[in-house]
Amino acid sequence: MEMTALGAQTHARLMQVSTATLTTALFKRGLRNIYLQGPQRLRSGRNMVGLAYTLRYIPAREDLDVIESFADRENAQRKGVEECPDGAVFVIDSRGDATAASAGCILATRLQQLGCAGIVTDGGFRDTPEIAQLEMPAYHSRPSAPTNLTKHHAVAVNDPIACGGVSVFPGDVIVGDNEGVVCIPRHMADEVAEEAIEMTSFEDFVMEEVQKGASTFGLYPPTDPATQGKYSAWRQANGR
Numbered sequence: 001m002e003m004t005a006l007g008a009q010t011h012a013r014l015m016q017v018s019t020a021t022l023t024t025a026l027f028k029r030g031l032r033n034i035y036l037q038g039p040q041r042l043r044s045g046r047n048m049v050g051l052a053y054t055l056r057y058i059p060a061r062e063d064l065d066v067i068e069s070f071a072d073r074e075n076a077q078r079k080g081v082e083e084c085p086d087g088a089v090f091v092i093d094s095r096g097d098a099t100a101a102s103a104g105c106i107l108a109t110r111l112q113q114l115g116c117a118g119i120v121t122d123g124g125f126r127d128t129p130e131i132a133q134l135e136m137p138a139y140h141s142r143p144s145a146p147t148n149l150t151k152h153h154a155v156a157v158n159d160p161i162a163c164g165g166v167s168v169f170p171g172d173v174i175v176g177d178n179e180g181v182v183c184i185p186r187h188m189a190d191e192v193a194e195e196a197i198e199m200t201s202f203e204d205f206v207m208e209e210v211q212k213g214a215s216t217f218g219l220y221p222p223t224d225p226a227t228q229g230k231y232s233a234w235r236q237a238n239g240r
Helices: 008-014 019-027 067-071 076-083 105-113 128-132 186-211 225-238
Strands: 048-059 089-093 101-103 118-121 138-140 152-157 161-163 166-168 173-176 181-184
Touching: 008 186, 019 173, 019 181, 019 186, 048 076, 048 161, 076 105, 076 152, 089 161, 089 173, 101 118, 105 128, 118 173, 128 138, 166 181, 181 186, 186 225
Parallel strands: 048 089, 089 118, 118 138
Antiparallel strands: 048 152, 048 173, 161 166, 173 181
8 A cells, every 4th residue: 555645744743742632633533443552652752653564463373483484585574674664653463462572672773774763563572671772662562572483473564454453554644652652544644633733732721720720610621711712812922
């Protein structure tokens, strides 16, 4: 599937909003199952934003998944890593099985060197202390030392997958923050990003009011007519 590039403005907006805000914006559009269950960030930092580039595992089979299989240039795991586009998020379907590694530090480092925006699995990584030191964001369920060959057989690159109970299609927009990861259908990304920026601005205003002692009644949601006037003045004062 061809991936449609993400515009600079949408990318910049998604770098500034939370996955919590994005889930609400998507819920307004009828999407309920877009937050990946399980993957957690190895080290906190700036948002991860990029188009999904996928790898799918099925259960390993002993006659196929041997150490020698890594020498095969058609090995889907290694091929996927080497062909991952600059700026993409490498998303791995490990069937929620973290009893063997989805990848390790060498492959993660290679992805970083290729310009990958991040790596996500609903399984586990090995070499997690080293992966945590990379600049590239990484999300997994828990550490897992055994090689992927003991449990996983890589079968498909850049096909639709399931990750964390969510359908992820190549080219979907993947956003991660320090809380988790959201998958946004590409055709919704621009309008969702715009709304999320507006929601973030309003919630920043609300937080300041609550910290000053204001009640949430009439403020959040803004059912009190006076709230909108206060918010407009706040935006002007804060350049928002």
